[in-house]
Structures are given as structure tokens and as C-alpha cells.
Amino acid sequence: MDERKKKILQSIIDDYISTAEPVGSRTVARKHELGLSSATIRNEMADLEEMGYLTQPHTSAGRIPSDKGYRFYVDQLMKQSELTVDEICSIKTAMDTKINELSQLLKQVSLVMSKITKYTSMAAIPERKNSVLKAVQVVPVEKGKALVVVITNSGTIKNSLISISESILPEYLISVSNIFNEKLSGLTIEQINMPVIREIELLMGPSQEVLMPILNGVTDCIEQIDSTEVFLEGAINMLNYPEFSNVERAREFLKLMVEKDLISRVLKDVNAEKDEIVIKIGHENDIEEMKECSLVTTTYTAGNVVIGTIGIIGPTRMEYSKVLAAVNFMKNKMKDHVEKLIGKDLSGT
Amino acid sequence: MDERKKKILQSIIDDYISTAEPVGSRTVARKHELGLSSATIRNEMADLEEMGYLTQPHTSAGRIPSDKGYRFYVDQLMKQSELTVDEICSIKTAMDTKINELSQLLKQVSLVMSKITKYTSMAAIPERKNSVLKAVQVVPVEKGKALVVVITNSGTIKNSLISISESILPEYLISVSNIFNEKLSGLTIEQINMPVIREIELLMGPSQEVLMPILNGVTDCIEQIDSTEVFLEGAINMLNYPEFSNVERAREFLKLMVEKDLISRVLKDVNAEKDEIVIKIGHENDIEEMKECSLVTTTYTAGNVVIGTIGIIGPTRMEYSKVLAAVNFMKNKMKDHVEKLIGKDLSGT
DNA sequence: CATTAGCACTCAACGACTTAGAGTGCTAAC
């Protein structure tokens, strides 16, 4: 592909991204000063179509980019952009609320990203299996009831209300709590197994009636931790784009977005490997219904550990450069916040 | 309004509810055996229009019910209906998951209601000011960090992570926790004021550096409790109805639904007084954008205390009798669940 | 005197047809 073709392709895609209308040869000749006549561009466009970068909705219409076209654009043509000062400001303001749990942070981040990009944004904590328990506590609530609280190194706090025998004194509960805390904190979720539980059982003596409810509470908390939380914001932003101007499409999309499981799977699938930003365009997404959408995702880290994933989903005709800038900015912003929240050191305690 | 007019009005509304098409005199004559010719019905329909119960989209179309028509229908014409066995079964199944916090219950209830009615469902806990604190506990997490946990009588559990001086020993924290718990539990949110805090301060001695963070944690929790949680499910159900077949409308509606504050206000406004089911039709709603929607809400209770509100929002052309049945059923179902969850006795402890 | 058959009238919805214009591909000239 020669330089001129690249320029033309870029012009077409830029144009299509901002107008959502098929781009004709004359438009390219006029808007983007290439010093070429529409006829020449027409020929080039025919070539580009043959090469698979463009398609025509119908013979007498302009061209629109194919997924392959977008891919080339994203990889080679697109010029990087930066967030505007205003945008950075509004991110700063929005992130300035008091945040003391990871899920709050994710919600806020998701909100901000959708606001800035005008697309749909997602944030999740997929890598929970390696979570290390930081504290396990049993808190007396009232006669016959107690609360099991589990806190992980990644800043997640979960609790589970349990019923216990009414005769049990708060003091006893606290000592039991200490045993649990001592034995379980520092372990990853996966490391909690029968031998560990046996050990606790031994230390506690024969008080089955307390052990079991607490153990249930702990498992309940762990289950909660394990079921990935996903935050999704700005889904209705999509209704602003002509791609979703008929209700059928809109409904299909929104139906997908309601399925949190699916979203989390999508986010998980993307990549756990690298620290880079991954772009999936149209059919590159595994989900059939997302073939008209693109995904820009990345992981966020604390220290060197990957904590979770954030991403933007928009129509394939999205402003890739802007979204890229936003995702990148947020990635770094989150690193700071997460580290402040849960510490750089994730080795255990 | 004579008996015959009522019959005709009812037929028209029933028909319109199920078809969403303007109803003509011939349709009424044919479908509903009234032993009258279309001409007679035509005359009656003209009367009903003059009386304000029906309107005509245009001269040569059938009639559709006005808000006043629906109101009359709901108050006097509609025949009560019951949930089917299938529906009751599916509610039972859905509610059979482990639920140990009020918010989980609300989420589940909301989900079920939207599934059964095919409309949008809401559930909220609006009456938090009278919440009584059941327990306030400070839990050590790691050096320099602790978790404040607040539990209310209405089953809400909130927590807030705080930073404290690293030199503070867990044992000390527990004793402080006990002071807080003793002094605060049993109080309503409103009753926590300066004198109470002074008292705690006195008991603790001059350890300001511990008092303040904990106090902040407690206020944080209380703020969380106070900001009404609203659960909303099935918003995209609305996209199935012709009323929302153009994206503009759909977007407007969904935009409203995203604003949780607004929803909670709507739910609060409805009625705190009675134990009955309240129906708001079209313009009876204060919100301008909801003039095309109807709201069926009720409060749910534990013992004799009103805990919160649940409701269904749908197009004015909704299946009122079915929705009514569903809301009523869920109201009772919830009473059981809530009482199991937080006890019938809400006097304090 | 309420009911109804009959009829003229209205109006949205639909399909057929036309037109306008944006865009293409090809060819021949520069």
C-alpha cells in the first residue's frame, strides 16, 4: 500500500468516524487537500475496496471502512491524540470524592470514562482467585447474630450476616474471630482448604455450633468476592449514535449490556498478558452480537500486579484516538488511586 | 354514566391495553358481545369522548383511552386478576436464593417483578431517617487500618475503611469499639448528635487520634445508609412496547431510569401514609417526562413498620390488573422475607 | 324513542411512480 492510498484511506475513515455517512470521492478531494482530482481518488478507492479496506453499502453510494480498514487505521494511520485540559479537569474533579473501597473506585472510573468518551464504559476486577485475605473478623451484632467480615489485599470488603446460638458471649466470639483471622489472613482464596479448616477446628475445640456458621459466612464472603463485580456506565450513550437508531438494535445491545456475566467474560477474554491497550474491532470480538462494536480495553495495576480491567465499548465507528487517550489516562490515574487504596505491596499482609 | 357506557368503556380499554391500536366501534360490537350495533356503540363512544374518557388520534381512527379513562377503569371497571400458578412458582424459585441483607432482597424482588410483569420494576428503602443502629463495631484490619461496620435494624450493613495511627493495638481498638457500640446502638440516625459524641469522648479519654477517624468512619457509613439505595430492573423491557418504538422516546425514558435520585424521589413522593397500593396514571405523575407512564407502587412492612417501597413503572397502557396482582403478591411475600431477615420487632435491639 | 341501517365523508397508510442528486466506473484526452 503506497503513501497516497494510506492518506486517502485515513481521510475516508476520519470522515466516516465523524459523520457516519458513506464518504464519496468528491468529499475526499474537497475536504482533505491532497491535490488530486476526484477521479484519481475514485480509482484509488476502487483499489482500496478490492484490497478489503473499504466497502460500499450500494453501488451509487460512497465507501465506508471495513473492519480490516479500521484495523489498519488503528495500527498505522491514526494520529495519537491527547485529552483536552477540560477533560482532564473534569476527571480530576470526579475522582476527588472520598473513595475507600475498590468497587467505589471502579464505579467512579466507569462513570468518568463514559462521560468523557460518550460511549459505554466498563470496569471490572477479574483476577480474584489470587486475592489474599487481609483480615477475617467476626463481629457480634446482637444476641444470636454476628457478622463475618472479610477483607482482601485488593481492597474488597465483603460481609455476611450469620445466626449463632444465643448463648454465645461476645467475648468468646472475639477470641474465635482472632483464631480465624490468624489462620486465614495471608492466604489466597485458593489456599483455604480442609487442612486449614481442620487446624482451626482443633484450636477452637469442640464448639461445632459456632464453627459452622462462621465457616459458612466466610465461604459466602469468598463467593461474593469470586463473583466478579462489573461496573458499566453510559450504556444509553449508544442510543445517540445512528448505528442504534432503530429500537431493535438498541434493544439487542442493551440486552447484552445487562448481562454482567457476559461483560465480565468479554473483559477477561481480552488479555491478561500484557500491560498494553488492546483494541478489538467488530468481528474480532467473539460475541456474535458485538460484531458492530469495538472494544478498547486495558488492565490496571498496583505495583506490578494486574488488578483488573477497564474498557470502552462503542460502535466500530468510534473515535479510536480519543478513546485510546482516555483509556490510557485512566489506566495511569487508576494506578495511583489503587495504590493509595490498597498499597503497592501486594505480597500479603 | 350508565351501565352500558361502562361496559363499552371497559371493552375499549381492555382491547387497547392488549393491542395498542385505536379501537373502533365495529371492533367493540364484534369482540364483546353486547348485543348492540356498531352505530349505537358509535354514539356512546362519541359521548364518552365528550365526557373526557376517550380521545381520538385523528378523525377517522378509533378511540384510545385518556388518562381520565384509565383512572375510571382502574377505580371501577377493571376486574381483579390473580397471578397464575406458573408465575407464583417462578417467584418462589427466584426468592429461594440465600438472602441475608435487605439490599439483596430488594434486588431479587425487583428482578422477579420485572420478569413477571414485563415492565420496569423498582424497589427502595426510603425511610432511613428512623433507622435504629443495631451495632457499631471497629474491626482491626492491619497495622494502621481498621474497618468501621454499622448495622441497622432494617438489615442494612455498611462499612468504611479508616486509617489510624500504626501504634494502636488491636486490643485497644476492640475496647474502643465496645464504647462506640454501647453508646450508639439503639439510637436512630437522627439521635446521634454532639452530646452523645461528647459522652464517648469522655469515656475514651484524650485519645483524639483514634476518636476522629472512627467518628469519620461512622458518619461515612451513616451517609451511605442515608443515601437511598434504589434497585431498578427490566428497564429495557419497555423497548418491547410500541410506545417506545422510536429511539428518541426510548432514550428519554432510559435516561430517567438511570437517575436513581429521581426514581427514589418518585417512590418517596407516592405515599408514606397508607398500606395500600397506589396507582399513578400518566399526568398524575409529577415528573414531566413520565406523563406517558403509569406507576403502581406500594410500601412493604415488617411488623407494622413501613420499611420501604416497591413499584412497577410501565406505559399508561399497562395491564393494570396483572400488575396490581403482582405488586400485591410481592408486598406480602416481602413482609415474610423482611421479617425473617430483620425480625418483626423493630423497637431497637 | 332508543336503535340501527345506510351513506357520505375523513384520513392515515400503502404502493406506484417520478425526480433529484450523490456517487460510481469507464473511456478518451492531456
Added chain:
DNA sequence: GTTAGCACTCTAAGTCGTTGAGTGCTAATG
């Protein structure tokens, strides 16, 4: 290699008549 020119294509938009569901009014009817 580039471009002007031209014939061709196809959608979008507009026009127009037709259809049919529905109305309102009037006069006949039991």
C-alpha cells in the same frame, strides 16, 4: 499517471391515487 467528461446506478424524497378502517349524521324501524 492524471483528469475531464459522460453514461449509468441507486437511494432518498416527494407526489399522487387508492384502499379501508372508522366516523358522524340522517332517516327509517320496531
